[in-house]
Amino acid sequence: MGLINQTAQAYYNGNDYGNYQFVSLEDIINQFMFVYVGEDKIIPKVRRTDVAFYAQRALAELSFDTLKSCKAQEITVPASLQMTLPQDYVNYTKISWVDSAGIKHLLYPTSKTSNPSSNSLQDYDGDFTLQAVGTMANGSQTIVLDAEYKNILVGMGVSSHNIPIGSVVFDTKNSGGITTIQIASAVTGPIASATYTGTETLTFTNLDGSLILPEKSCNVLENITYIASEDKLTQSPNTDVSDVKVGMLVYNLAVAPGTIVTDVTGSVITISNATNPAFNPIPNTEFTFVSSDLEESTTWSNYKSATPSENKGNYEDDTYWKMSGNRYGLDPQHAQANGSFYIDCHSGKIHFSSNISGKTVILDYISDSLGTDAEMQVHKFAEEAMYKCIAHAVLSGKANIPEYQVNRFKKERFAAIRTAKLRLSNLKLEELTQILRGKSKQIKH
Numbered sequence: 439m440g441l442i443n444q445t446a447q448a449y450y451n452g453n454d455y456g457n458y459q460f461v462s463l464e465d466i467i468n469q470f471m472f473v474y475v476g477e478d479k480i481i482p483k484v485r486r487t488d489v490a491f492y493a494q495r496a497l498a499e500l501s502f503d504t505l506k507s508c509k510a511q512e513i514t515v516p517a518s519l520q521m522t523l524p525q526d527y528v529n530y531t532k533i534s535w536v537d538s539a540g541i542k543h544l545l546y547p548t549s550k551t552s553n554p555s556s557n558s559l560q561d562y563d564g565d566f567t568l569q570a571v572g573t574m575a576n577g578s579q580t581i582v583l584d585a586e587y588k589n590i591l592v593g594m595g596v597s598s599h600n601i602p603i604g605s606v607v608f609d610t611k612n613s614g615g616i617t618t619i620q621i622a623s624a625v626t627g628p629i630a631s632a633t634y635t636g637t638e639t640l641t642f643t644n645l646d647g648s649l650i651l652p653e654k655s656c657n658v659l660e661n662i663t664y665i666a667s668e669d670k671l672t673q674s675p676n677t678d679v680s681d682v683k684v685g686m687l688v689y690n691l692a693v694a695p696g697t698i699v700t701d702v703t704g705s706v707i708t709i710s711n712a713t714n715p716a717f718n719p720i721p722n723t724e725f726t727f728v729s730s731d732l733e734e735s736t737t738w739s740n741y742k743s744a745t746p747s748e749n750k751g752n753y754e755d756d757t758y759w760k761m762s763g764n765r766y767g768l769d770p771q772h773a774q775a776n777g778s779f780y781i782d783c784h785s786g787k788i789h790f791s792s793n794i795s796g797k798t799v800i801l802d803y804i805s806d807s808l809g810t811d812a813e814m815q816v817h818k819f820a821e822e823a824m825y826k827c828i829a830h831a832v833l834s835g836k837a838n839i840p841e842y843q844v845n846r847f848k849k850e851r852f853a854a855i856r857t858a859k860l861r862l863s864n865l866k867l868e869e870l871t872q873i874l875r876g877k878s879k880q881i882k883h
Contacts, residue, residue, distance in 0.1 A: 533799065572639075664693075689726040777790065829850075
Protein backbone atom coordinates (compact mmCIF):
# COMPACT_ATOMS: atom_id res chain seq x y z
CA MET A 439 0.00 0.00 0.00
CA GLY A 440 1.35 3.41 -0.96
CA LEU A 441 1.91 6.34 1.37
CA ILE A 442 -0.37 8.67 -0.57
CA ASN A 443 -3.89 8.18 0.79
CA GLN A 444 -5.82 10.61 -1.44
CA THR A 445 -6.43 10.91 -5.17
CA ALA A 446 -4.74 13.55 -7.30
CA GLN A 447 -8.12 15.22 -7.90
CA ALA A 448 -8.81 15.43 -4.15
CA TYR A 449 -5.36 16.92 -3.57
CA TYR A 450 -5.80 19.71 -6.13
CA ASN A 451 -9.35 20.43 -4.95
CA GLY A 452 -8.12 20.88 -1.39
CA ASN A 453 -5.93 23.55 0.17
CA ASP A 454 -3.21 21.57 1.94
CA TYR A 455 -0.64 21.73 -0.82
CA GLY A 456 2.88 20.36 -0.43
CA ASN A 457 1.96 18.27 2.60
CA TYR A 458 3.74 15.16 1.28
CA GLN A 459 7.11 16.68 2.20
CA PHE A 460 6.17 16.55 5.89
CA VAL A 461 5.48 13.78 8.38
CA SER A 462 3.42 14.41 11.50
CA LEU A 463 4.88 14.15 14.97
CA GLU A 464 2.28 11.53 15.87
CA ASP A 465 3.45 9.33 12.98
CA ILE A 466 7.05 9.71 14.08
CA ILE A 467 6.14 8.60 17.62
CA ASN A 468 4.13 5.62 16.32
CA GLN A 469 6.90 4.52 13.96
CA PHE A 470 9.56 4.91 16.65
CA MET A 471 7.56 2.71 19.05
CA PHE A 472 7.11 0.13 16.31
CA VAL A 473 10.69 0.00 14.97
CA TYR A 474 12.97 0.94 17.89
CA VAL A 475 11.11 -0.51 20.90
CA GLY A 476 10.51 -4.17 21.66
CA GLU A 477 12.11 -7.54 22.26
CA ASP A 478 15.55 -8.00 20.66
CA LYS A 479 15.69 -4.27 19.85
CA ILE A 480 17.96 -1.52 21.08
CA ILE A 481 15.26 -0.27 23.48
CA PRO A 482 13.45 -3.23 25.08
CA LYS A 483 10.86 -1.16 26.92
CA VAL A 484 9.85 2.51 27.20
CA ARG A 485 6.68 4.40 28.02
CA ARG A 486 4.91 6.08 25.14
CA THR A 487 4.56 9.26 27.23
CA ASP A 488 8.36 9.39 27.54
CA VAL A 489 8.77 9.02 23.80
CA ALA A 490 6.19 11.75 23.21
CA PHE A 491 8.07 14.11 25.54
CA TYR A 492 11.44 13.46 23.89
CA ALA A 493 9.86 13.81 20.44
CA GLN A 494 8.47 17.23 21.32
CA ARG A 495 11.81 18.32 22.75
CA ALA A 496 13.60 17.09 19.61
CA LEU A 497 11.14 18.96 17.37
CA ALA A 498 11.61 22.16 19.37
CA GLU A 499 15.41 21.94 19.27
CA LEU A 500 15.48 21.19 15.55
CA SER A 501 13.10 24.08 14.91
CA PHE A 502 15.58 26.54 16.37
CA ASP A 503 18.52 25.93 14.04
CA THR A 504 17.85 23.07 11.60
CA LEU A 505 14.31 23.13 10.20
CA LYS A 506 13.16 25.87 7.87
CA SER A 507 11.40 28.82 9.46
CA CYS A 508 8.36 29.74 7.36
CA LYS A 509 6.61 31.96 9.89
CA ALA A 510 6.12 35.63 9.18
CA GLN A 511 3.83 38.44 10.28
CA GLU A 512 3.12 41.69 8.44
CA ILE A 513 1.87 44.87 10.10
CA THR A 514 1.71 48.58 9.40
CA VAL A 515 3.73 50.36 12.07
CA PRO A 516 1.41 52.71 14.01
CA ALA A 517 2.29 56.12 15.43
CA SER A 518 3.30 54.42 18.69
CA LEU A 519 6.20 52.77 16.77
CA GLN A 520 5.53 49.47 18.53
CA MET A 521 4.69 45.97 17.35
CA THR A 522 3.45 43.19 19.62
CA LEU A 523 5.35 39.92 19.32
CA PRO A 524 3.36 36.98 17.86
CA GLN A 525 1.80 34.49 20.25
CA ASP A 526 4.22 31.66 19.35
CA TYR A 527 7.33 33.86 18.96
CA VAL A 528 10.66 32.43 20.14
CA ASN A 529 13.22 34.47 18.20
CA TYR A 530 13.43 36.49 14.99
CA THR A 531 15.39 35.67 11.86
CA LYS A 532 15.01 39.09 10.25
CA ILE A 533 12.86 42.21 10.43
CA SER A 534 12.39 44.35 7.34
CA TRP A 535 10.15 47.02 5.86
CA VAL A 536 8.62 46.69 2.40
CA ASP A 537 8.69 49.38 -0.28
CA SER A 538 6.10 50.04 -2.99
CA ALA A 539 7.69 47.40 -5.21
CA GLY A 540 7.36 44.74 -2.52
CA ILE A 541 11.12 44.56 -1.90
CA LYS A 542 12.31 43.98 1.64
CA HIS A 543 14.73 46.44 3.27
CA LEU A 544 16.50 44.92 6.25
CA LEU A 545 16.19 46.71 9.59
CA TYR A 546 19.14 46.55 11.95
CA PRO A 547 18.95 45.91 15.71
CA THR A 548 20.31 48.62 17.95
CA SER A 549 21.95 47.71 21.23
CA LYS A 550 22.55 51.28 22.35
CA THR A 551 19.10 51.93 23.83
CA SER A 552 16.31 50.20 25.77
CA ASN A 553 12.97 50.77 27.46
CA PRO A 554 13.49 50.56 31.24
CA SER A 555 10.53 48.90 32.92
CA SER A 556 10.67 51.08 36.01
CA ASN A 557 10.38 54.87 35.99
CA SER A 558 9.60 55.47 39.64
CA LEU A 559 8.69 58.87 41.04
CA GLN A 560 11.61 60.67 42.62
CA ASP A 561 11.90 63.79 44.74
CA TYR A 562 14.42 66.61 44.29
CA ASP A 563 17.07 64.62 46.17
CA GLY A 564 16.59 61.60 43.91
CA ASP A 565 14.90 59.50 46.60
CA PHE A 566 12.06 57.22 45.51
CA THR A 567 9.37 58.95 47.57
CA LEU A 568 6.20 60.92 46.93
CA GLN A 569 6.04 63.80 49.39
CA ALA A 570 3.86 66.87 49.75
CA VAL A 571 3.55 69.71 52.25
CA GLY A 572 0.16 69.64 53.93
CA THR A 573 -1.70 72.11 56.13
CA MET A 574 -3.59 70.33 58.91
CA ALA A 575 -5.62 71.18 61.96
CA ASN A 576 -5.59 69.40 65.32
CA GLY A 577 -8.44 66.87 65.45
CA SER A 578 -9.30 67.20 61.76
CA GLN A 579 -9.25 64.52 59.08
CA THR A 580 -8.83 67.05 56.28
CA ILE A 581 -5.37 68.07 55.05
CA VAL A 582 -4.83 70.69 52.33
CA LEU A 583 -1.72 70.04 50.20
CA ASP A 584 0.49 72.72 48.67
CA ALA A 585 -0.22 71.77 45.02
CA GLU A 586 -2.20 69.37 42.86
CA TYR A 587 -1.01 65.77 43.13
CA LYS A 588 -2.89 63.48 40.76
CA ASN A 589 -0.64 60.58 41.74
CA ILE A 590 -2.03 60.64 45.29
CA LEU A 591 -4.86 58.12 45.20
CA VAL A 592 -7.47 56.76 47.56
CA GLY A 593 -6.05 53.82 49.50
CA MET A 594 -2.46 55.01 49.64
CA GLY A 595 -0.64 55.03 52.94
CA VAL A 596 0.15 58.46 54.38
CA SER A 597 2.52 59.24 57.22
CA SER A 598 4.06 62.16 59.10
CA HIS A 599 5.03 62.99 62.67
CA ASN A 600 1.53 64.12 63.71
CA ILE A 601 -0.61 61.60 61.81
CA PRO A 602 -1.60 58.29 63.43
CA ILE A 603 0.48 55.32 62.32
CA GLY A 604 -1.26 53.21 59.67
CA SER A 605 -3.29 56.06 58.20
CA VAL A 606 -4.48 55.90 54.59
CA VAL A 607 -5.88 58.36 52.10
CA PHE A 608 -9.64 58.07 52.55
CA ASP A 609 -10.72 60.68 50.00
CA THR A 610 -9.21 63.20 47.57
CA LYS A 611 -10.47 66.41 46.01
CA ASN A 612 -8.74 68.51 43.37
CA SER A 613 -9.80 72.10 42.85
CA GLY A 614 -7.98 75.24 41.74
CA GLY A 615 -4.67 73.41 41.38
CA ILE A 616 -4.79 72.20 45.00
CA THR A 617 -5.32 68.67 46.29
CA THR A 618 -7.22 68.15 49.54
CA ILE A 619 -7.19 64.74 51.23
CA GLN A 620 -9.00 63.08 54.09
CA ILE A 621 -7.22 60.51 56.19
CA ALA A 622 -8.59 57.43 57.90
CA SER A 623 -7.46 54.29 59.66
CA ALA A 624 -6.56 51.51 57.25
CA VAL A 625 -8.78 49.10 59.18
CA THR A 626 -11.63 50.78 61.02
CA GLY A 627 -12.60 53.57 58.64
CA PRO A 628 -12.71 57.38 58.98
CA ILE A 629 -11.57 57.91 62.54
CA ALA A 630 -7.96 59.07 62.07
CA SER A 631 -7.19 62.74 62.60
CA ALA A 632 -4.16 65.00 62.89
CA THR A 633 -2.68 65.91 66.27
CA TYR A 634 -1.11 69.21 65.21
CA THR A 635 -2.15 72.54 63.73
CA GLY A 636 0.17 73.86 61.02
CA THR A 637 2.14 72.59 58.02
CA GLU A 638 4.04 69.35 57.81
CA THR A 639 5.68 67.16 55.16
CA LEU A 640 3.59 64.10 54.32
CA THR A 641 4.97 60.91 52.75
CA PHE A 642 2.71 58.77 50.56
CA THR A 643 3.38 55.09 49.85
CA ASN A 644 1.74 52.05 48.31
CA LEU A 645 0.44 49.71 51.00
CA ASP A 646 2.01 46.68 49.27
CA GLY A 647 5.47 48.23 49.57
CA SER A 648 5.96 48.75 45.83
CA LEU A 649 7.39 51.95 44.38
CA ILE A 650 5.00 54.58 43.05
CA LEU A 651 5.17 54.58 39.27
CA PRO A 652 3.84 57.47 37.18
CA GLU A 653 0.90 56.39 35.03
CA LYS A 654 0.50 57.35 31.40
CA SER A 655 -2.60 59.42 32.12
CA CYS A 656 -4.61 60.47 35.16
CA ASN A 657 -7.97 62.25 34.92
CA VAL A 658 -10.05 63.77 37.70
CA LEU A 659 -13.77 64.29 37.03
CA GLU A 660 -16.13 66.21 39.28
CA ASN A 661 -19.93 66.41 39.55
CA ILE A 662 -20.38 62.65 39.20
CA THR A 663 -23.44 60.79 40.44
CA TYR A 664 -22.68 57.23 41.53
CA ILE A 665 -25.48 54.66 41.20
CA ALA A 666 -24.04 51.74 43.16
CA SER A 667 -26.84 49.30 42.27
CA GLU A 668 -26.06 49.69 38.56
CA ASP A 669 -22.30 50.32 38.75
CA LYS A 670 -22.87 53.52 36.79
CA LEU A 671 -21.13 56.89 37.02
CA THR A 672 -22.98 59.79 35.42
CA GLN A 673 -21.51 63.25 35.05
CA SER A 674 -23.89 66.21 35.27
CA PRO A 675 -23.78 68.65 33.67
CA ASN A 676 -22.50 66.61 30.75
CA THR A 677 -18.89 67.42 29.93
CA ASP A 678 -16.20 65.76 27.87
CA VAL A 679 -15.29 62.35 29.29
CA SER A 680 -13.44 61.19 26.18
CA ASP A 681 -10.19 60.92 28.17
CA VAL A 682 -11.70 58.13 30.25
CA LYS A 683 -10.94 54.81 28.55
CA VAL A 684 -12.01 51.22 29.12
CA GLY A 685 -9.52 49.49 31.41
CA MET A 686 -8.67 52.56 33.51
CA LEU A 687 -8.52 52.10 37.28
CA VAL A 688 -11.17 53.97 39.31
CA TYR A 689 -10.30 55.61 42.65
CA ASN A 690 -12.91 56.87 45.08
CA LEU A 691 -13.86 56.02 48.65
CA ALA A 692 -17.20 54.62 47.43
CA VAL A 693 -15.76 51.88 45.19
CA ALA A 694 -13.68 48.82 45.96
CA PRO A 695 -9.93 48.75 45.28
CA GLY A 696 -9.13 47.40 41.81
CA THR A 697 -12.29 48.78 40.21
CA ILE A 698 -11.86 49.41 36.49
CA VAL A 699 -13.84 51.11 33.72
CA THR A 700 -15.72 48.56 31.61
CA ASP A 701 -17.66 50.89 29.30
CA VAL A 702 -17.92 54.56 28.37
CA THR A 703 -21.07 55.74 26.56
CA GLY A 704 -21.59 59.48 26.34
CA SER A 705 -21.40 60.85 29.88
CA VAL A 706 -22.19 57.46 31.49
CA ILE A 707 -19.25 55.40 32.76
CA THR A 708 -19.76 51.75 33.74
CA ILE A 709 -17.39 50.28 36.34
CA SER A 710 -16.64 46.72 37.35
CA ASN A 711 -17.10 46.49 41.13
CA ALA A 712 -19.80 47.34 43.65
CA THR A 713 -19.56 49.59 46.71
CA ASN A 714 -16.39 49.41 48.78
CA PRO A 715 -17.20 47.22 51.82
CA ALA A 716 -14.33 48.69 53.84
CA PHE A 717 -15.85 52.17 54.16
CA ASN A 718 -19.29 53.55 54.68
CA PRO A 719 -20.16 55.44 51.47
CA ILE A 720 -20.76 59.14 51.93
CA PRO A 721 -21.75 61.71 49.28
CA ASN A 722 -18.74 62.24 47.04
CA THR A 723 -18.77 63.60 43.51
CA GLU A 724 -15.11 63.41 42.47
CA PHE A 725 -13.60 60.33 40.85
CA THR A 726 -10.04 59.74 39.68
CA PHE A 727 -9.37 57.61 36.59
CA VAL A 728 -5.85 56.28 36.15
CA SER A 729 -4.46 54.55 33.07
CA SER A 730 -3.23 51.01 33.63
CA ASP A 731 -0.29 51.79 31.34
CA LEU A 732 2.76 53.33 32.94
CA GLU A 733 4.34 56.51 31.69
CA GLU A 734 6.87 55.99 28.92
CA SER A 735 10.49 55.93 29.98
CA THR A 736 12.62 58.92 29.00
CA THR A 737 14.93 56.61 27.04
CA TRP A 738 12.13 55.28 24.82
CA SER A 739 10.57 58.73 24.36
CA ASN A 740 13.88 60.18 23.18
CA TYR A 741 14.57 57.24 20.86
CA LYS A 742 11.23 57.33 19.07
CA SER A 743 11.15 61.13 18.73
CA ALA A 744 14.68 61.56 17.37
CA THR A 745 15.50 61.55 13.68
CA PRO A 746 17.87 58.60 13.16
CA SER A 747 21.38 59.62 12.17
CA GLU A 748 21.29 57.15 9.30
CA ASN A 749 18.25 58.95 7.88
CA LYS A 750 19.44 62.54 7.87
CA GLY A 751 20.78 62.52 4.35
CA ASN A 752 20.86 60.68 1.06
CA TYR A 753 23.90 59.15 -0.54
CA GLU A 754 22.92 60.74 -3.83
CA ASP A 755 22.85 64.35 -2.65
CA ASP A 756 25.64 66.80 -1.87
CA THR A 757 25.71 65.90 1.81
CA TYR A 758 27.91 62.84 1.37
CA TRP A 759 29.69 63.67 -1.90
CA LYS A 760 31.57 66.46 -0.17
CA MET A 761 32.60 64.11 2.66
CA SER A 762 34.96 62.01 0.55
CA GLY A 763 37.24 60.15 2.94
CA ASN A 764 35.69 61.77 6.01
CA ARG A 765 33.52 58.75 6.82
CA TYR A 766 36.46 56.40 7.24
CA GLY A 767 35.94 54.08 10.23
CA LEU A 768 32.14 54.33 10.18
CA ASP A 769 30.45 51.27 11.70
CA PRO A 770 28.90 49.47 8.69
CA GLN A 771 25.73 48.58 10.62
CA HIS A 772 24.97 52.30 10.87
CA ALA A 773 25.86 53.10 7.26
CA GLN A 774 22.31 52.52 6.03
CA ALA A 775 19.04 54.41 5.90
CA ASN A 776 16.61 51.55 6.47
CA GLY A 777 16.01 52.21 10.17
CA SER A 778 16.56 50.26 13.35
CA PHE A 779 14.68 48.44 16.10
CA TYR A 780 15.07 46.81 19.48
CA ILE A 781 12.97 44.23 21.31
CA ASP A 782 11.66 44.93 24.79
CA CYS A 783 11.39 41.45 26.31
CA HIS A 784 9.58 42.76 29.41
CA SER A 785 6.62 44.22 27.49
CA GLY A 786 6.81 41.74 24.60
CA LYS A 787 7.00 44.46 21.94
CA ILE A 788 9.31 45.55 19.14
CA HIS A 789 10.21 49.25 19.18
CA PHE A 790 11.08 50.95 15.89
CA SER A 791 12.96 54.13 15.04
CA SER A 792 10.89 57.14 13.96
CA ASN A 793 11.54 56.72 10.23
CA ILE A 794 9.58 53.42 10.21
CA SER A 795 6.27 55.05 11.20
CA GLY A 796 3.50 54.14 8.74
CA LYS A 797 5.62 51.63 6.84
CA THR A 798 4.76 47.98 6.28
CA VAL A 799 7.04 45.77 8.35
CA ILE A 800 7.53 42.01 8.04
CA LEU A 801 8.73 39.97 11.00
CA ASP A 802 10.24 36.61 10.02
CA TYR A 803 10.55 34.56 13.17
CA ILE A 804 11.19 31.16 14.68
CA SER A 805 8.73 29.14 16.75
CA ASP A 806 9.18 25.81 18.49
CA SER A 807 6.61 24.10 16.19
CA LEU A 808 4.59 22.99 19.22
CA GLY A 809 1.90 25.69 19.23
CA THR A 810 -0.83 23.71 17.45
CA ASP A 811 -1.34 20.15 16.19
CA ALA A 812 -1.00 21.40 12.59
CA GLU A 813 2.50 22.71 13.38
CA MET A 814 3.73 19.44 14.87
CA GLN A 815 5.23 18.10 11.66
CA VAL A 816 8.72 17.45 10.44
CA HIS A 817 10.21 17.75 6.98
CA LYS A 818 11.17 14.34 5.62
CA PHE A 819 14.75 15.51 5.21
CA ALA A 820 14.93 15.67 9.02
CA GLU A 821 12.87 12.57 9.85
CA GLU A 822 15.91 10.40 10.51
CA ALA A 823 17.36 13.09 12.76
CA MET A 824 14.18 12.97 14.84
CA TYR A 825 14.51 9.19 15.35
CA LYS A 826 18.15 9.51 16.39
CA CYS A 827 17.39 12.38 18.79
CA ILE A 828 14.59 10.41 20.45
CA ALA A 829 16.68 7.23 20.71
CA HIS A 830 19.62 9.05 22.24
CA ALA A 831 17.38 10.86 24.72
CA VAL A 832 15.66 7.64 25.78
CA LEU A 833 18.90 5.71 26.24
CA SER A 834 20.69 8.54 28.07
CA GLY A 835 17.76 8.82 30.48
CA LYS A 836 17.65 5.12 31.36
CA ALA A 837 19.61 3.41 34.11
CA ASN A 838 22.05 0.53 33.46
CA ILE A 839 22.57 1.42 29.80
CA PRO A 840 26.18 0.85 28.66
CA GLU A 841 27.95 4.10 28.01
CA TYR A 842 29.15 2.93 24.59
CA GLN A 843 25.53 2.59 23.44
CA VAL A 844 24.74 6.14 24.59
CA ASN A 845 27.84 7.48 22.85
CA ARG A 846 26.99 5.56 19.68
CA PHE A 847 23.58 7.18 19.40
CA LYS A 848 25.05 10.53 20.34
CA LYS A 849 27.33 10.31 17.31
CA GLU A 850 24.50 9.06 15.11
CA ARG A 851 22.30 11.93 16.27
CA PHE A 852 25.01 14.46 15.45
CA ALA A 853 25.54 12.96 11.99
CA ALA A 854 21.79 12.85 11.26
CA ILE A 855 21.31 16.50 12.25
CA ARG A 856 24.28 17.52 10.08
CA THR A 857 22.81 15.63 7.12
CA ALA A 858 19.40 17.26 7.70
CA LYS A 859 20.98 20.73 7.71
CA LEU A 860 22.74 20.04 4.42
CA ARG A 861 19.57 18.75 2.80
CA LEU A 862 17.40 21.58 4.11
CA SER A 863 19.92 24.22 3.01
CA ASN A 864 18.45 23.59 -0.46
CA LEU A 865 21.70 24.08 -2.36
CA LYS A 866 21.28 23.52 -6.11
CA LEU A 867 24.26 22.83 -8.36
CA GLU A 868 22.96 24.88 -11.29
CA GLU A 869 22.26 27.88 -9.05
CA LEU A 870 25.74 27.69 -7.55
CA THR A 871 27.42 27.43 -10.93
CA GLN A 872 25.46 30.43 -12.19
CA ILE A 873 26.67 32.48 -9.22
CA LEU A 874 30.24 31.34 -9.77
CA ARG A 875 30.01 32.39 -13.44
CA GLY A 876 29.14 35.88 -12.22
CA LYS A 877 32.22 35.92 -10.02
CA SER A 878 34.48 35.66 -13.05
CA LYS A 879 32.71 38.40 -14.98
CA GLN A 880 34.92 41.35 -15.82
CA ILE A 881 33.66 44.79 -14.86
CA LYS A 882 34.89 47.65 -17.02
CA HIS A 883 35.96 50.85 -15.28
